[in-house]
Amino acid sequence: MNLTLKIWRQKNASDKGKMVDYKVNDISPDMSFLEMLDVLNEQLVYKGESPVAFDHDCREGICGMCSLYINGEAHGPDRGVTTCQLHMRMFKDGDTITIEPFRATAFPVIKDLVVDRTAFDRIQHAGGFVSVNTSGNTIDANAIPVNKHDADDAFSAATCIGCGACVATCKNSSAMLFVGAKVSQYALLPQGKVEATDRVLNMVKQMDEEGFGNCTNTGACEVECPKGISLENIARMNTEYLKASLKG
Amino acid sequence: MSGILNSSIGRKFAMALSALFLMIFILQHFVINLLSVFSPDAFNEVSHFMGTFWAVQYLMQPILIFGVIFHFVMGFILEIKNKKARNIAYVKNNGAANSTWMSRNMIWSGGFILAFLILHFIDFWFPEMNTKYVLGDMSGMHNGEYRYFHELQEKFVPLWRVAFYCVGFVFLALHLLHGFGSAFQSVGANNKYTKGLKGFGKAFAIIIPLGFIFIALFHHFNH
Incomplete structure (x- = not known):
């Protein structure tokens, strides 16, 4: 799968932040959403750019650490799963995916997609x-x-x-x-x-x-x-x- | 206990109580209006009673006015507070994926109902207050007969007003479709009757506004 990602980038809590477009290619439908982001981050590190910061821990859907607002829904379009259990098979080749941090005044952004x-x-x-x-x-x-x-x-x-x-x-x-x-x-x-x-x-x-x-x-x-x-x-x-x- | 209205749940509870009170009032208003379709005389009698009986005028009417003002003011206050709770909006938000349009737009349906109410007050309530309490005419008579049915019919002659009223009732239906169940959820209703109540709420939200639309159209086409 080849995808276009629109991701919220924000250097720190005081930075204004903005949406940035990225391309990722050869994504397997069997990958989890976070694994897809890992692939993107490897590309960014290879190019000398700052990787996208996002929360994760167990990657088994039980710790509550991962977040992300994907295509306008918390934890993405699937039901009953956290972002780490969301799989790329939920998307189609050529899709544009919008990825934002959880938004709330009580959940201020720390960096990129990581919120407090x-x-x-x-x-x-x-x-x-x-x-x-x-x-x-x-x-x-x-x-x-x-x-x-x-x-x-x-x-x-x-x-x-x-x-x-x-x-x-x-x-x-x-x-x-x-x-x-x-x-x-x-x-x-x-x-x-x-x-x-x-x-x-x-x-x-x-x-x-x-x-x-x-x-x-x-x-x-x-x-x-x-x-x-x-x-x-x-x-x-x-x-x-x-x-x-x-x-x- | 003293701080209950300063808490989010207390405000929800107060909002729900005022909503339940207003729904009872709407039902009563509907029943009286429906009389105008079947019996102008009965409508005149009941209107005169409601317009002159002391308990209705000096006890229930002030409570109703307080309930209406409270519901609107609290609605706007809660909306402002809720907007503040998200200082940066999402670039992409798919609200339709998880909730109804009615539930997400109570402020807009409520706002239109407020606009409708202003016209409704100008049409009926302000002239009524003027006749009774400024001019001091408590007789309810005009040219030797009760004036209420005649005034009602007269108001529904212009098509623009009938259309505005009908749109107002559609927004009332949209507001009630979410508001009825929401009010019971806010007061903590969670038992074997909850499902039935929600079904009753949907029927109430559709039947009552449809009935009001029928009455408005009936008088427009039968004056």
Whole structure:
């Protein structure tokens, strides 16, 4: 496959940045999208140019590190996959592919396609955890009865890898699918109920302080989420937040 | 509790509550308007009651005005905040791949509904307020008979107004097609009734505006 790539290049956080066109030839349809970018970078290094910076780590679709807004969609045109699991067979020979960083005021660009997603870390620090007494008398989690339906829903919510595709996709750059998933995975389990009030209030407060937008329920986040996190989690977070506001 | 309206979820919740309230009002407005098709006398009676009963005039009407203003002002505030949340736009964004046009353009459908409402107020509400509270005529009569049905028919004579009203109702349908389900999602509805509610919302969003269009056309062609 021979392709034209339109890629966002930005030297650093303060640089204005611009789209730059590149040609890549002899790309195998079996390559992953990131492998295709590796080929481009080898060409650029060979020519003495700066390679395109992009995030990646496990390249197995589970770490949440890769990002990229490809042809107008977070993680590209395929469904239920991260960019590292997107394969070039999704494109045609001769295609022009537009590659941009995840865009949100709360996700500033560091370089080229790499964005700072530590806003998510700060939201997690605000309450995305369960405090466990490690005195030696900790109850075995398996000894605590959990309704099967709740356990399944909590597990589904917990599959969120925090990649930020929801924010990138949302027309309002809202982080509510991410926060909804993190709130839900604990709110559904007995271990999480003790700190439920503080958790949701603190996480939502931090989310707002980070400058994410408001959810307008377009549902785009659910469609583009590589882990299929459901909008039900946002509804659950809304209920948890309203309950907590009345209590707290 | 005090900071709830300063939070993103609190604002969503308030927006949804005002939307649900306005949807109930639209239903009530539709039912009364529909009476004008079947019985001018019944329409006159109900209009006079709504226009003169103290609880409607001094209690429900101010709440309604507050609800309308709140919904529009909050809608614009949220839109500005949401625009700020993405300081650099995408060069290429394929929104149609993951969401409906209605959901992405609530501000535009809402904006057109606002334009429609301004005309609607100029047509009906301002003259009504003038007659009742400036001129002090609470009788509802003109030339010895109730004036409401006659005024309604008169307004739907010009084709341009009927066309503008019909376009306004189309935008209302587009707004409701997303807004109904969205309001329930915002208040946290997530149970066995959610799917049914969404289906009901789609029917509501199509039937009510279509009904309003029918009423406008009916009076245009039957005056």
